[in-house]
Amino acid sequence: MKKGSLLILSGFSGVGKGTVAKQLVERYGYSLSVSATTRKPREGEVDGKDYFFKSVDEFKNLIDYNGFIEYARYVENYYGTPRKFVEDELKLGHNVILEIEVQGAFRIREQYPDALLVFITAPSAKEIKNRLLGRGTETEEVIQKRLNRALEESADMDQYDYIIVNDDLDQCVDDVNSVVVAQGCLKDNNLDLIQETIEGLKVL
Amino acid sequence: MKKGSLLILSGFSGVGKGTVAKQLVERYGYSLSVSATTRKPREGEVDGKDYFFKSVDEFKNLIDYNGFIEYARYVENYYGTPRKFVEDELKLGHNVILEIEVQGAFRIREQYPDALLVFITAPSAKEIKNRLLGRGTETEEVIQKRLNRALEESADMDQYDYIIVNDDLDQCVDDVNSVVVAQGCLKDNNLDLIQETIEGLKVL
DSSP: OOOOOEEEEEEOTTSOHHHHHHHHHHHHOOEEOOOEESSOOOTTOOBTTTBEEOOHHHHHHHHHTTOEEEEEEETTEEEEEEHHHHHHHHHTTOOEEEEOOHHHHHHHHHHOTTOEEEEEEOSSHHHHHHHHHTTTTSOHHHHHHHHHHHHHHHTTGGGSSEEEEOSSHHHHHHHHHHHHHHHHHBGGGOHHHHHHHHHHHHTO | OOOOOEEEEEEOTTSOHHHHHHHHHHHHOOEEOOOEESSOOOTTOOBTTTBEEOOHHHHHHHHHTTOEEEEEEETTEEEEEEHHHHHHHHHTTOOEEEEOOHHHHHHHHHHOTTOEEEEEEOSSHHHHHHHHTTTTTSOHHHHHHHHHHHHHHHTTGGGSSEEEEOSSHHHHHHHHHHHHHHHHHBGGGOHHHHHHHHHHHHTO
């Protein structure tokens, strides 16, 4: 059985990564990795769906047992990507999506050199700003913070394998799926088929 | 305007390259390059559609004027890929298909390093043989010749960028289109967008 692809989705805040990921699950049967965190659930968040909610002790124990592909601490909370789900799904031949920020993406690539790093962006800087503004209910300070973060992230875009514009959602989802399909068709991922073909033709 | 992709389709005889190419034109708007040849038209063949039919003098004149991306002589006939059509279409941002055998594909790659070399195959060696048999009207000698040629070609499969199985036609056409879409999304083909994004975010 062919192993699945590990698809890392990053991108600016508000650019629609989450919606793209959801569509890849619904339309193309991708498996979405759920992160673990020590922060408290917000209203409406479901354990095992939005996050795996863990105590700090549980989280640290998982770190000790190599239970995370990567983890990081933001402010006073831990966030991590559980290893078992990702590896089980890949072995089953499923494509797995991780939605993760830039530094986490690079840490994952160190362990999974075949991971596809895809950066989702908007058609222009102006449009990125529009989307950062969100529903127009944020303070000037929050918006400035998001803009600064976007500027930081933009400096790392050229470390990604693929840059995909989310202008039309369906198109964006198709494009992301295309880079995963293309990876499966790469010659280096079909050496067994080539070998079988050569051997098979010899004995015909 | 983004340049189009140059898609080179090769594959074993009978594997359906021509049908795949036709579907890419119909469903996805690709431009299909038409070869020039000095051989006589067969019944039903249309000049400018199946081939551009040329006299030997005309053909040699085109060679002298660098009119071909590549050309070759088989038995006593010349075959060549006219340069102008391919370059005009690429400049217009269209994806161009060349259906061409292995050695021609490699000569084209030397001039167009971004060309996508896709080898179309069947799911198994046995199935390749079934398709070589065609309509069952060929002599044993013709079939053996085709098999020998397939064996030769199989030795070069690992020089291709992508290996795509034509089991289900629609799936195969989608897969070929995916590798072209993926090429357009490659980071290196979006450096302008990255630069504009960085500069644009700085001044917001």
